[in-house]
Amino acid sequence: MNLGWMIKLGLSISENIRAQQEIERARALEAQARSExxxxxxxxxxxTASFKRTAYEQKIARESVAVECPNCGSTNTRIRLGSAGCCAYCGTAIRVSMQGIAYVASSIDRAQSKAESEIREKGGEEKK
Ligand SMILES: [Zn+2]
Structure with a gap:
């Protein structure tokens, strides 16, 4: 082993380390870019999801009417025309005709209104 060879070896090792560091830096940058x-x-x-939900809520608000609960007379509930919902005050299931007439819902309507509010709560996926 002569000195020149050792210097060359040392240089090539530090060269390797530098190259390795470059690769690691590049990898880190890539990972950062990917996570960003x-x-x-x-x-x-x-x-997008919140925009869709807002649009759906606006649609419901546009198509819904304030109804007087046939059971307790409360007017705090808004229900879509041709749909069913529950009184915000006493919980009575109310069906609203397309003409906006509210009446106590049948058990089928009650199931439907429950399903509809569940769908609404799940994130505003619109019924086709
Ligand atoms: Zn009521």
Missing amino acids: ALAQSQRAKAE
Whole structure:
């Protein structure tokens, strides 16, 4: 072993370490970029979902009417025309005709209104 060879070896080792560090830096940057892109797309998805839900809520609000509960007379409940809902005060199931007439719902309507409010709570997926 001569000195020149050892210097060469030392240089090539430090060269390797540098190259390794470059690769690691590049990997870290790539991972960071990837996680940023993922966060970005999740944000976009959440925004889209909340926009859809808002649009759906607005649609419900537009199509719903304030009804007088046939049971307790409370007028705090809004129900979509041609749909069923529950009185916000006494919980009576109320059906509203397309003409906006409210009457106590049958047990079938009660099941439907329960299903509809469950669908609404699950995130505003619109019924086809
Ligand atoms: Zn009521």
